[in-house]
Amino acid sequence: MITRDELTGLILAGGQGRRMGGRDKGLEPFAGRPLVAHVRERLAGRVAEVLINANRNAEAYAPLADRVIQDAEGGFQGPLMGIYSGLRAAHTPWLLVVPCDTPALPHDLVERMVDRMVTRLAAAADKNQGECDIAVAFDGERLHPVVALIRTALVDDLAAALADGERKIDRWYARHAWCRVDVSDCPDAFANLNTDDEKQRLEHALSEGDSGTGGEKEPLSP
Numbered sequence: 001m002i003t004r005d006e007l008t009g010l011i012l013a014g015g016q017g018r019r020m021g022g023r024d025k026g027l028e029p030f031a032g033r034p035l036v037a038h039v040r041e042r043l044a045g046r047v048a049e050v051l052i053n054a055n056r057n058a059e060a061y062a063p064l065a066d067r068v069i070q071d072a073e074g075g076f077q078g079p080l081m082g083i084y085s086g087l088r089a090a091h092t093p094w095l096l097v098v099p100c101d102t103p104a105l106p107h108d109l110v111e112r113m114v115d116r117m118v119t120r121l122a123a124a125a126d127k128n129q130g131e132c133d134i135a136v137a138f139d140g141e142r143l144h145p146v147v148a149l150i151r152t153a154l155v156d157d158l159a160a161a162l163a164d165g166e167r168k169i170d171r172w173y174a175r176h177a178w179c180r181v182d183v184s185d186c187p188d189a190f191a192n193l194n195t196d197d198e199k200q201r202l203e204h205a206l207s208e209g210d211s212g213t214g215g216e217k218e219p220l221s222p
Contacts, residue, residue, distance in 0.1 A: 006093050010096065015076065055071055096149050102191065120132040139190055140183075
């Protein structure tokens with residue numbers, strides 16, 4: 001069992017937003033609220049603490065986070081640096097990572113990720129095998145590496161990888177025991193919004209009807 005008190009949520013919002021004209025993507029309006037507010041809804045009440053990784057406009061993000069954290073190193077070095085910064089900041093054994101530009105994530109995302117990890121850990125114990133350290137969302141066709149549940153004990157290993165110049169998330173994951181989380185029932189919920197056109201199309205689609213983002217579930221018990 002992985003309880004709410006053992007989970008920290010991390011929203012990655014530290015990018016440069018190049019394909020949105022350099023605007024701070026997490027603060028872009030979507031259905032009347034910032035994109036990051038929609039993502040936060042998927043975490044609030046289901047984790048012990050919500051962190052937002054932001055490298056600018058920290059004052060704008062502050063009302064939506066328990067803590068706003070910057071990258072441990074400057075220079076907009078990518079999402080792996082954001083993940084490392086979250087692992088360093090977390091006070092719990094597990095970190096659930098999500099991007100700021102996926103406003104249609106399933107409402108039961110936390111439960112899905114945790115259930116898969118618990119199942120994998122139980123199977124490993126039964127077979128006397130090594131435990132799983134990372135669970136990654138998989139939509140049936142492709143992995144979504146920035147939607148992941150990661151054991152925070154990996155922080156030193158990631159620090160070493162970054163020091164060696166690693167910046168690819170999938171290559172770092174491959175160094176560890178990891179598993180897939182099946183989200184093939186709602187693949188569209190994991191689409192990233194990288195342009196104004198993509199944002200407008202999804203906003204229109206959600207206003208027209210069911211988003212296909214999965215059912216509501218009660219938050220995890222502490």
